[in-house]
Structure formats: structure tokens, C-alpha cells
Amino acid sequence: MNGVIALDWGTTSLRAYWLEAGNIRESRAHPWGIRQLPEGGFNVALADITAGWPRLPRLACGMVGSRQGWREVPYLELPATTAQFGRNLGSVRADDGLDVHIVCGLRNPRGPDVMRGEETQLMGALSRQPSLAAQSTWMLPGTHSKWVSVRDGAVTDFCTLMTGELFALLQQHSILAANNAGAVADPDAFARGVIAARESGAAGALSRLFSARALLLDGALPASSVPDYLSGLLIGEELRSALATGRFDHDNPLQLIGDAALCARYRSAASHFALEVSESVIDAAAYGLWQIACYAQLVDAGSSDVFKGVPSC
Amino acid sequence: MNGVIALDWGTTSLRAYWLEAGNIRESRAHPWGIRQLPEGGFNVALADITAGWPRLPRLACGMVGSRQGWREVPYLELPATTAQFGRNLGSVRADDGLDVHIVCGLRNPRGPDVMRGEETQLMGALSRQPSLAAQSTWMLPGTHSKWVSVRDGAVTDFCTLMTGELFALLQQHSILAANNAGAVADPDAFARGVIAARESGAAGALSRLFSARALLLDGALPASSVPDYLSGLLIGEELRSALATGRFDHDNPLQLIGDAALCARYRSAASHFALEVSESVIDAAAYGLWQIACYAQLVDAGSSDVFKGVPSC
Structure with missing residues (x-):
């Protein structure tokens, strides 16, 4: 056999x-x-x-x-x-x-x-x-996201971003976690987070993290939507940062591998950067x-x- | 009285x-x-x-x-x-x-x-x-650092960076915390973190967080020095980000208020950006x-x- x-x-x-x-x-x-x-x-x-x-x-x-x-x-x-x-x-x-x-x-x-x-x-x-073996850029989202460059069938470069772990830490242990017991899916809050990251420019979205708290105090973001806002902010920061390094660009679609629901988040975030992202590969x-x-x-x-x-x- | x-x-x-x-x-x-x-x-x-x-x-x-x-x-x-x-x-x-x-x-x-x-x-x-009431930029480091602009005796702008809280979260709960039980002061590791943040450019130092883990696995950073490396990386990122926003520049010294030991860290980090930073104000x-x-x-x-x-x- x-x-x-x-x-x-x-x-x-x-x-x-x-x-x-x-x-x-x-x-x-x-x-x-x-x-x-x-x-x-x-x-x-x-x-x-x-x-x-x-x-x-x-x-x-x-x-x-x-x-x-x-x-x-x-x-x-x-x-x-x-x-x-x-x-x-x-x-x-x-x-x-x-x-x-x-x-x-x-x-x-x-x-x-x-x-x-x-x-x-x-x-x-x-x-x-x-056909992607000649030249492609891959992204494997997760606790520790990996961004990988492929040239001529070989892995030629990669880097790790701790996006998933940071999200979990902030969600579970930070001041932003307070009152988040009842998280509710909120695509608008997610998009708002992505856009805040994109607009942070070269300063980077770490400078916007506290906005999750300030928006909550303002009554402009329900406590139940803070997780999706944070998720958008951190995933948006990952895309902003990768674009800033030139790790990929608008001419080459980004190839995703990973959990379908998580890949869908990245695909949604990428739309705010006018980026093309592939369907994710299963198994x-x-x-x-x-x-x-x-x-x-x-x-x-x-x-x-x-x-x-x-x-x- | x-x-x-x-x-x-x-x-x-x-x-x-x-x-x-x-x-x-x-x-x-x-x-x-x-x-x-x-x-x-x-x-x-x-x-x-x-x-x-x-x-x-x-x-x-x-x-x-x-x-x-x-x-x-x-x-x-x-x-x-x-x-x-x-x-x-x-x-x-x-x-x-x-x-x-x-x-x-x-x-x-x-x-x-x-x-x-x-x-x-x-x-x-x-x-x-x-004399600083006319125009000055202030920095109050802490769990939630504040960057404050003063013009004509009034606070005209400010923003919060969660540097101290992020450091504590990463130190206590993340994969970077593993084996850090015996943290030892290591000014060289701190400087290395600051420089990694500075060199991250517009991508930002979130993209370098995982280096603390990779350097450890490489044997290039002792577990006991990871905390100081992380501290340098996060404080360096705060300075890099603030410079990127134009919140302050090389022409105007940054005024510090806060805990003497923490202010000393910021002053040390600022030296790697060729920035002038004041002595901190007490009480x-x-x-x-x-x-x-x-x-x-x-x-x-x-x-x-x-x-x-x-x-x-």
C-alpha cells in the first residue's frame, strides 16, 4: 500500500x-x-x-x-x-x-x-x-502569524508576528478586557479597528490601542464590541506593517493558509487596504x-x- | 494656615x-x-x-x-x-x-x-x-504613557500608549515570559531592544516582538535578559512611533515627568535616537x-x- x-x-x-x-x-x-x-x-x-x-x-x-x-x-x-x-x-x-x-x-x-x-x-x-512556486507571498495567520516569501520553489524569507497571542493577552488580561464577558460579533467594530490601524500610518497601531478604552468610556463602542474592534486593529496593523516593509504589494495577491474563519478576518481586513487575498488552502x-x-x-x-x-x- | x-x-x-x-x-x-x-x-x-x-x-x-x-x-x-x-x-x-x-x-x-x-x-x-508654558512636549511614562503637547499655557493635544501594560502582559503571560523567572538587569540587552525598534522603521516594532523568542532559542540572548530586551524594544517603539507622528522632534527636548528609574530608561533609549530628554520633575x-x-x-x-x-x- x-x-x-x-x-x-x-x-x-x-x-x-x-x-x-x-x-x-x-x-x-x-x-x-x-x-x-x-x-x-x-x-x-x-x-x-x-x-x-x-x-x-x-x-x-x-x-x-x-x-x-x-x-x-x-x-x-x-x-x-x-x-x-x-x-x-x-x-x-x-x-x-x-x-x-x-x-x-x-x-x-x-x-x-x-x-x-x-x-x-x-x-x-x-x-x-x-504555478506559485516561482514567486509568491504567503501568510499563515494564527497565534504567531508567519509571512513567507517563496522564490524558485524555495522559502527565501519569513517573519513572525505575534498578532494572535497579543489579541489573546489584551482580551484576557489587559484593561481593555474589562467588561468584555459578553463578546458579540460586530463586523462594523472590526472594520473600525482595521481602519484605525491603516490610518495610524508610520506611527503604527500600538499608538491606537488605548482608543479601545477611550471609545468605551465615550459610549462610542459597546463593551461587547471591544473584542472585534481590537481584532480589527491588530490584524489591520499586521497588514499595514507588512505593506510598509514591502513584504508584499498590490500587484501580487497574498496567499492565505489556515483556519477558514481566521482567514476570512484577514480577507475582510485586506479589503480596507484594497489588497487581493486568495482563498485559504485546506489540509x-x-x-x-x-x-x-x-x-x-x-x-x-x-x-x-x-x-x-x-x-x- | x-x-x-x-x-x-x-x-x-x-x-x-x-x-x-x-x-x-x-x-x-x-x-x-x-x-x-x-x-x-x-x-x-x-x-x-x-x-x-x-x-x-x-x-x-x-x-x-x-x-x-x-x-x-x-x-x-x-x-x-x-x-x-x-x-x-x-x-x-x-x-x-x-x-x-x-x-x-x-x-x-x-x-x-x-x-x-x-x-x-x-x-x-x-x-x-x-518658561516651558509657551511651547513644550511632555512625556509621562507608566502603565499607560501619556504624550502631551502644551501651547500658550494650555494642554492642546495628548495621546496614550499602553507601553507599560504591554510590557507587563508579555512578561507575565506570553511565550516570551517562559523561563524569565530570574530576570537580571542587562543594559546591553536593553540597548539591543531599543535599536531593533528604531531599525524596524515604518513597519514598527510589533514585527520584532518574536525576535525575543528567536534570540533565546538561538542562544544569543540569555533568558534572564529577555525582560530588558523587551523593555528596550517597547520603549524604543514608543519613541520611534512618536517621532513618526511628528509629535516631537530633534529641535525641542522632550520633558519627562515620572518615576526616576523609569524616566532613566526613557532617557537611555532616547540617546539611541540622538534625542535630548530633560531630567524628570519630582513630586x-x-x-x-x-x-x-x-x-x-x-x-x-x-x-x-x-x-x-x-x-x-
Whole structure:
């Protein structure tokens, strides 16, 4: 059987895919990120989430390869291609006697900056849209958003913005959190936040954070709408900042990978900057793990479209 | 006796001054901010901190006049002078039968933005340096830093930056907080953070926050130095942002009011921007309360220098 068990193993979640000939045959998810493993740890989580699936080669990506993970796999340096990821796997022997191979993370010496897991999602997304391998800019929103530049099939640059974590901190612990118990979706408040960020110009939207408090005191923003205003302000700041660096521009649509609801927020915010943003790619990690498994010869690349568009090295 | 009991009553602290003829005769401090009052509340805190002092007119500033305070006093709108503060006091009758007068806060309709307490510190600092009343830019660092423009003896503009609160949030609750238990003073790490913020340009230093994590993983920043790096990054961002707005420039020294140690950090950060920054004014709130008490005729202005340099209205 030409298949692989693909594991997208992050800080707070574990997603497993049974892949056959590059297609998803079955998938499962548990909140067993590396910080919240079940009793028995990695081995128990793995056995449980793959129960009943065949004994196939296993390949994992994400924080499972970090210092706090199952086995630390050193970062690969930029620039990096799918083939290089395939040649630089780490591995750990599981209690069931089979190895779990682990994709290394990626390090940007400029910055410096690091990622673990997003490189695999990106490789998956590129395999679904090979025409973008020549030149494209990608954005993976989340707790730590990643902005990634691709040239000639390789990741050539990236940087991390802590937008999601900042939002959570301000929401849960700051003065702006007061009275926010009953958050209500408010697209107008979101748009207002985005526009405030855009209008902040080179000063940046940190200088506007307190407006969430002042608008509330003014009676101009209901407490229940503060979260959406803040979300718009921080996502808008991310776009403003990326435009200011020249990381992308109005001529090249931004490619999104990630959670559909979160990507929809970025798409909505981008409209206030007159920016074109792609639909988001689904199950990108699974497709990326398949590609990397092919290059690592864990599966037979001949039966998949791995070499289409993504240059081999 | 030509005196007043001046109360600087904020969210987390209460400072009381017995003033005579514009001079501080005695001062006391307790951590009895409006969010951490002793049992018995405002009346008990007042009675305790003024125990043994004469029954003089009492004037308070700060969050004591907010919705969560002892008595809400509506904000005054910009532009505002010391005389206007004197004419717009609120008051509450204490259990001892005497009033506590309370200085109103200040609202900037552009923004919008608000302050409570800083306006009084500013009036005090202006009374000590009357030549600055014509035109000056002031900075009051803290949990919520205030940047204030003064023209012709009036506050004409201000804005709030949540630098101190952001630092505390990131330090206590974020991924950057991990392993920071043993923070150590590291002036080089502070300077490195300031320079990273300066170099972030129009993109802004939010785009560099994650560098604190990446440098740590790289072994290029000890965990114990992350707090000073973060402090430098956030204070540097505040200066970078203020320069970008044109809020102040290299021709006019920035005037500081506030905690000596915190002001020293801003002065150190400013040196990396080749900016001139004044020494900080001490006990500014006490002198401001005296000035406002004079205008409110709670004390005899003739015995102080209240009218020197600060235009009357």
C-alpha cells in the first residue's frame, strides 16, 4: 500500500491523516498538543489517534520536533526546498517498534526567526498550486502569524508576528478586557479597528490601542464590541506593517493558509487596504507531509504529483 | 494656615502631601489605589493617611475621580489650562464632615483619548518651569504613557500608549515570559531592544516582538535578559512611533515627568535616537494640586508663585 500516516502535531492540537497516493483517506483530531498530552505522553497519543489504521511509515511536523517536543530536530536554514526537508528528517522510535519521522523546523538567520510546522503547510499549499512556486507571498495567520516569501520553489524569507497571542493577552488580561464577558460579533467594530490601524500610518497601531478604552468610556463602542474592534486593529496593523516593509504589494495577491474563519478576518481586513487575498488552502499540512514523505522516499513519489511544479534539488 | 492636603490617588497607589504656601511639609504613601482600598474604603484610607495632620482643604487627582473612583468628575475637553481645572472641581463629603475636592480628568476629542491625574502632574511641572508654558512636549511614562503637547499655557493635544501594560502582559503571560523567572538587569540587552525598534522603521516594532523568542532559542540572548530586551524594544517603539507622528522632534527636548528609574530608561533609549530628554520633575502631582487649589481659591494664591509664567484665564 503506497501510504503514510501524517501527523500535524502542534502546541495545542494533534491532527492525524491516513494518506494514500497523495490523497486523504481518513483524518482525526485531538487537543493533544505537546503541552497537553494524555497520560502516557506521546506514545499513548500516537497509539490512540492511529488506532485501527495500518502500520505505515509515519511522518510528523510541528512543535513535536522542538526542544519541548518528542525529539528535537535542528532547524534547517533558509533558503529551503521540499527536497531539503525530505533529506533532513529526525526520527524517534515509538513504543510500537516503528519510527516516527519528524520534519525539521526552519530558521531565518536574518531576524533571527524560526518556524515549526508552517514550512510543511507551505510545501503542501505549493503542491496544490504549482504555478506559485516561482514567486509568491504567503501568510499563515494564527497565534504567531508567519509571512513567507517563496522564490524558485524555495522559502527565501519569513517573519513572525505575534498578532494572535497579543489579541489573546489584551482580551484576557489587559484593561481593555474589562467588561468584555459578553463578546458579540460586530463586523462594523472590526472594520473600525482595521481602519484605525491603516490610518495610524508610520506611527503604527500600538499608538491606537488605548482608543479601545477611550471609545468605551465615550459610549462610542459597546463593551461587547471591544473584542472585534481590537481584532480589527491588530490584524489591520499586521497588514499595514507588512505593506510598509514591502513584504508584499498590490500587484501580487497574498496567499492565505489556515483556519477558514481566521482567514476570512484577514480577507475582510485586506479589503480596507484594497489588497487581493486568495482563498485559504485546506489540509495544507497533510499535503505537505505527503510531499516531504515522497522526497524522503518513505512513499513512492511516482504515484503522486509531487514533482509537478515544485523543482527537485 | 495657608495650606492644603493634596492627594494623588491612582489605581494602585495613594500619595498624600501636606502643603504649606506651595511647599511640601510632609508626604506619605500607601498602596491604597482605588482598586486595592483598605477595609472601610475611601474614608478609612483618607483618615489613616492624613492622621495627625490639620483640618485643611483637601484636593485629590487621579482615578479617584473616575467611574470606579470615589466620585465621578466629568472630563474637561481640550484645550485646558490650570485655571480651568480650578473651576471644574467635583467634590464628595467624607465621613469626617469635610469635603474632598477632586480634579476632573481631561478628554481629547481627537483620538478619542482620556487621562486622569497626569494633567495635574503636568500643571505642577509647568509651575516649576514656567518658561516651558509657551511651547513644550511632555512625556509621562507608566502603565499607560501619556504624550502631551502644551501651547500658550494650555494642554492642546495628548495621546496614550499602553507601553507599560504591554510590557507587563508579555512578561507575565506570553511565550516570551517562559523561563524569565530570574530576570537580571542587562543594559546591553536593553540597548539591543531599543535599536531593533528604531531599525524596524515604518513597519514598527510589533514585527520584532518574536525576535525575543528567536534570540533565546538561538542562544544569543540569555533568558534572564529577555525582560530588558523587551523593555528596550517597547520603549524604543514608543519613541520611534512618536517621532513618526511628528509629535516631537530633534529641535525641542522632550520633558519627562515620572518615576526616576523609569524616566532613566526613557532617557537611555532616547540617546539611541540622538534625542535630548530633560531630567524628570519630582513630586509634580503635589505642585499641580497646589496650583489648582490656588485657582479654585481653596488656598491663598498670593502666597505662592502660581501666577508666575502660567497665564491666568
